[in-house]
Amino acid sequence: MEAQLHGLRQSGPYIPNLQPWCSLSAESKSQLLVGASLEQMERAELCAFSSGIILKGVLGVCYELSDGRRVISALYRPGALVDLRRGERAPQGALVALAATDFLAIDSKMLDTAARGRADVAAVLIHQLREQGARMRDHAADIVNKTPMERLAALIFELARFETNSERARTHRIVHIPVRRVDIAEYVGVKPETVSRVIRRLAQEGLISLPDKDHIELIDAPMLRQLANGGRPRRSTRRAYG
Amino acid sequence: MEAQLHGLRQSGPYIPNLQPWCSLSAESKSQLLVGASLEQMERAELCAFSSGIILKGVLGVCYELSDGRRVISALYRPGALVDLRRGERAPQGALVALAATDFLAIDSKMLDTAARGRADVAAVLIHQLREQGARMRDHAADIVNKTPMERLAALIFELARFETNSERARTHRIVHIPVRRVDIAEYVGVKPETVSRVIRRLAQEGLISLPDKDHIELIDAPMLRQLANGGRPRRSTRRAYG
């Protein structure tokens, strides 16, 4: 329950060999590493930094409501640039590890300086911010007015895009679920019990299968995609073909 | 229901005299205006452009689900930079006017060029993208696991930050509601009937008053803020003090 802040350990910070970052020039990379630190975090561990790059694992932005409810408003996958700063107001929500995670914490001022001085850094920054804005809009659309089944279907496709399972997902259509059921529930806005029931029903209806608790195999991906997009006949027709 | 695309009319495009834009240099302003067009849109009118600046009114990003459900995943207020582009994939959601709106459509390539060549444009772009990302995270947290009452309370504060009522909001704490009830419902993820009931209950409990249908007066702003943050005793206690 109680997560603790973590000091940096003795490991060499490095720019990951992932999508947007590997194309940066050597000078840009080394400039970003000035003042950067490699944070190796356990699950449920809070992160005090507000900008950086995910090297491995999953981070989430967690809001704690006054009465104890927790919600997760954003997920960050490996390779994602995290930048929680906002203009005037103080940032809201806490950056928390949802799994064992390596995080390259980048000094915010250095990030700004690099973006101002180097065109490739600025391009990557703008690209990342745009991409994440689009993902947040998609996510908001997913959770605003969809049934739990549709939300989970959409989440499966979101997790399928994670770096970790790009190979397996493409070949065997197996999606790794890197977070706990509770985190899924808090991200899509249902209760863990409902997550469990919905996944079971998706398997019963033949859309997915469950090799183990951490993996989901896509059996009928087109149908699942249609479900994620809100394409259920009319009313939810749960046991229509039961 | 059916919105139609709109051609540009004969009016002079101009950079608005609003917050982030008025501080740009004259050269940057004139460069952004190359290829820009002033779109004057009626309510429910679609916008074919994916980047620009709102001069007046409200725009929303609207997702149409396969079975006819509509959701609004983002709101843009006057002064906001709209940039719906995403990296690889095609942008999702349609830009639609939720009220009579003046929109300065900016050519996407020109926006990129200006951001690449001019530091002040890049700074504004990055600032806007960060700000909107933060707002989207807040919004996702608002709609994920909150009661309709809490969602509406949060929405009132979001609308209070709109440019239109900055003066009245500060003096008399009166918030202008620029969109229809249906749009509110589709944005916060409830039905119009529920919006109506919740607003009535907020007024009954003395948190707000309703001068007319388009305005909300904040009577007990701290309590409303606490409600928006999820601070309801335990269970919703609707008729507890009936």
Next chain:
DNA sequence: CGCATGCTTGATGGAGATCAACGAACGTGG
């Protein structure tokens, strides 16, 4: 007026939260 649009109110049912208990996996220590 006659019709359309938008907002509100009431009555009802159902989907998901809630409460409670069980089961599986894992590590620890005797």
Next chain:
DNA sequence: CCACGTTCGTTGATCTCCATCAAGCATGCG
């Protein structure tokens, strides 16, 4: 090896809040 505790996931039974359906108003406009 087994007893024990913890964590996480699952399953079942009940309840309640919101969607749904339906109708009633107010306003605007031809």
